[in-house]
Amino acid sequence: MSVHSENKRVTTHTLQSMKNQGEKISMLTAYDFSMARILDDSGIDVLLVGDSASNVMAGHETTLPITLDQMIYHAQSVVRGAQRCLIVVDLPFGSYQGNSKEALNSAIRIMKEAGAHAIKLEGGEEVVDSIKRIISAGVPVMGHLGLTPQSIYKFGTYAVRAKKADEAEQLMRNAELLQDAGCFALVLEKIPAALGQKVAETLSIPVIGIGAGGGVDGQVLVMHDMLGLNKDFSPRFLRRYASLYDTVHEAVGNYIKDVKSRDFPNEQEQY
Ligand code: KIV
Numbered sequence: 001m002s003v004h005s006e007n008k009r010v011t012t013h014t015l016q017s018m019k020n021q022g023e024k025i026s027m028l029t030a031y032d033f034s035m036a037r038i039l040d041d042s043g044i045d046v047l048l049v050g051d052s053a054s055n056v057m058a059g060h061e062t063t064l065p066i067t068l069d070q071m072i073y074h075a076q077s078v079v080r081g082a083q084r085c086l087i088v089v090d091l092p093f094g095s096y097q098g099n100s101k102e103a104l105n106s107a108i109r110i111m112k113e114a115g116a117h118a119i120k121l122e123g124g125e126e127v128v129d130s131i132k133r134i135i136s137a138g139v140p141v142m143g144h145l146g147l148t149p150q151s152i153y154k155f156g157t158y159a160v161r162a163k164k165a166d167e168a169e170q171l172m173r174n175a176e177l178l179q180d181a182g183c184f185a186l187v188l189e190k191i192p193a194a195l196g197q198k199v200a201e202t203l204s205i206p207v208i209g210i211g212a213g214g215g216v217d218g219q220v221l222v223m224h225d226m227l228g229l230n231k232d233f234s235p236r237f238l239r240r241y242a243s244l245y246d247t248v249h250e251a252v253g254n255y256i257k258d259v260k261s262r263d264f265p266n267e268q269e270q271y
Helices: 012-020 033-041 068-081 100-114 125-136 149-155 165-181 193-202 244-260
Strands: 025-029 046-049 086-090 118-120 141-146 185-189 207-210 218-221
Touching: 012 025, 012 086, 033 046, 033 068, 046 068, 046 218, 068 086, 068 100, 100 118, 100 125, 125 141, 125 165, 141 165, 165 185, 165 193, 185 193, 193 207
Parallel strands: 025 046, 025 218, 046 086, 086 118, 118 141, 141 185, 185 207, 207 218
Antiparallel strands: none
């Protein structure tokens, strides 16, 4: 039995009740109206308008180039498509690191111009002041620790994070700081499963993992990866639920064949 009813909007409070009652949280990324509608109709709890749009929608190598205006455009499309789930939007690189006033202004633009329900940002201690300022303006904040793709050039690799004891202790300290600052949930990316479970057991807020094992309170995947739209990205944590690259490739191949052979359109497909 689910904590929330079929038609009622999922809120940050729903997620907290789900954690309290042991119901796992499902979250996927979305970037456009049509997919948001399908994912929402399928019953997803949370849609994240991730800055991974920079990779999967715009074709950039990293998440760094995407702008606040572009994130707002994606978020507006998702908000129009989803009626039931909670919609969280990433603050993109360069829109919050300067100072807490810049962070607040960026968060307010996302809430006001896109109609989102919450924002997510990456980092620990260094972003706590910004998180407090955003929350004090009434905007719910989701934290993000472990592999933080906006800092890829600092670390130089997408390898598993916090494998060493001192790094794991630092991650735990940061997780507690984010909870104390008022975050309603936390994403943990690509860390050992045992550490993911320890953080989820220590924190009272929901902890949602991507490559953080099964002991956390929920899971998030990038929609393009789990639907098999990408053939060339196969990290260990990814489970593919469809092979849409092959499905689309075959469908388009058949369309081309039918056009060239004059099979399409037939009598019934014209006026
Ligand atoms: O941008 C994104 O897709 C994310 C997820 C990987 C959590 O932040």
